[in-house]
Amino acid sequence: MRTPTHSGNGLFAAIVMATAFISPALADDGVEIGAPEKQDLKFGFIKLTDMAPLAIAKEKHFFFEEGLFVDLEAQSNWRVLLDRVIGGALDGAHMLAGQPIGATVGVGGSQADVITAFSMDLNGNAITVSNDVWEQMRPHVPNREDGKPEHPISAEALQPVVESYKDEGESFDMGMVYPVSTHNYEIRYWLAAGGLHPGFYEPREGDNSGRSQSDVRLSVTPPPQMPSTMEAGTIQGYCVGEPWNQQAVSMEIGVPVVTNHDIWPHNPEKVFGVTQQWADKYPNTHLRVVRALIRAAHWLDENDNANREEAASILSESRYVGADEEVIANSMTGTFEYEKGDVRQEPDFNVFFRHNANYPYYSDAVWFMTQMRRWGQIPERKSDDWYMDMAKDVYKPEIYEKAAKSLIADGTLSADDFPDFEEMDGFKPVQDDFIDGTPYDGRKPNDYIDSFEIGLSGDETS
Incomplete structure (x- = not known):
């Protein structure tokens, strides 16, 4: 019988090979x-x-x-x-x-x-913006007593930045990893909770870009390429899992503004x-x-x-x-660094x-x-x-x-x-700790969908 490979653990492998059992x-x-x-x-x-x-x-x-x-x-x-x-x-x-x-x-x-x-x-995810975008957001973010920004940061702080891009005739672009990813739905939820429209998919029209009527244009970027794509200016921010938010901090090219634990706790x-x-x-x-x-x-x-x-x-x-x-x-x-030196305890990140x-x-x-x-x-x-x-x-x-x-x-x-x-019956209790406070009851999906101001509801079609 073969043994598993594990560097530095040959003794254990030998014991396993000798016993050779399931x-x-x-x-x-x-x-x-x-x-x-x-x-x-x-x-x-x-x-x-x-x-x-x-x-x-x-x-x-x-x-x-x-x-x-x-x-x-x-x-x-x-x-x-x-x-x-x-x-x-x-x-x-x-x-x-x-x-x-x-x-x-x-x-x-x-x-x-x-x-x-x-x-x-x-x-395990976060939303990171470029240094330039963060500098424009920062005046709209309240401070803690120690002068550091309060978290979680609402997308309302991003609104004036997006508007400035529009005024200059430019699109505001952010990355996520896949159309059915948690990252896509989390960044959309965060943007919409702050009054920014992330766009609709229109599959019946052959449009699967997800950008129809959008204030912020979202595009797919593979996770390891997120920091370099943002550094190149192709996107102004992104939602991704680790270590690619902390990589942006390490490279000093971006600032994480919200974690997905802040958007939907224990998602x-x-x-x-x-x-x-x-x-x-x-x-x-x-x-x-x-x-x-x-x-x-x-x-x-x-x-x-x-x-x-x-x-x-x-x-x-x-x-x-x-x-x-x-x-x-x-x-x-169990920690998370938002900016260089701003390391906070995040035991459930x-x-x-x-x-x-x-x-x-x-x-x-x-x-x-x-x-x-x-x-x-x-x-x-x-x-x-x-x-x-x-x-x-x-x-x-x-x-x-x-x-x-x-x-x-x-x-x-x-x-x-x-x-x-x-x-256990497969359903969590009603959750009311989303970033916008909207309660979610998994047994009543249509009531939940209809509760949002931004997004399709009722008999609307895309």
Whole structure:
């Protein structure tokens, strides 16, 4: 039997090779989860710190202990990643939380039945503007007693800057990573909450730019290219995950103005996605992948983030994120630097396990679809039942629960590490802590959509 690779841990690998077993996994009913139907797996990811559960599951041998031999392969962009999962070149991947939904309902690219049984993390994004834009925004941002800007910063402070661009006949451009990304919906939410229109998609007219009627033009930029694209002046700001906001601070070319935790506290950011066909063909393999990922997420958050320095070191390696370890650690270790020297405590900037981070809530899936509808990607009104049906087609909490309960049953993790699954119904309580204070009830998607001044509502079409 082969052994996993892990630099500096040859002794452990030798012990594993000598024992050569697949870790037993008991389901909650006492029935052992069978051996994986497929052992050799290839998973894709984008070079972002929130791919960490995949890297840790490999480096800490959690995959191997489930009888899985996993190769992790960086992908050039989200579209290529999704297409390779759908086409079978990848068994699964680190995906944008909205990507399996978009694929299933036919928004934002290739259409296929893609599911998720594991949410990889919460939060982790920020919106950064160029130094020039920040200098123009700064007079409109209130100060704390120490003279530093108060956070979160509203997009109202950006309004006069956008107006000045309009007066000069220039467009104000910002980047996001993909049409169905959390980043797209978060920057749109932030802009609209501050009175700026981020634009509509008009798929019936063949216009998928998302710029119709926009005050701010949004465009797709791959995450690692965000800082250089902004430095070149092609975009004036962007919404992206780490380490590419902290990279702008390190390069002294931009200032993060708001995190997505400020826009939507404890929002799901990435998920682990596979096709429904793959999940049906390899159910034991899928369960064992989720078990390994749960263990990795737990490791990342345990003992008040005590392992984050080691995680930052692992992620800095070129085969993973490939950014400076110190830059990665800025956010991974519970702090966040807004400007040079303005380092603030942000213990929940990256959350991988606590706050029930890994549970794939139906209400989260519904939220993403409400934003697809709000901005015209879903061009016509859908019933509340449609949203529920689509959420249940894509998000699979029952698979997550089975994997989690098996970890409890075999003593790997404790029941105290998880919520009471008997109380879970797939929906979070009504959330009223969004940046604009608008309450969200996942059971009433149309009421939520209709509550906004900016965006499609009712029977309006795009």
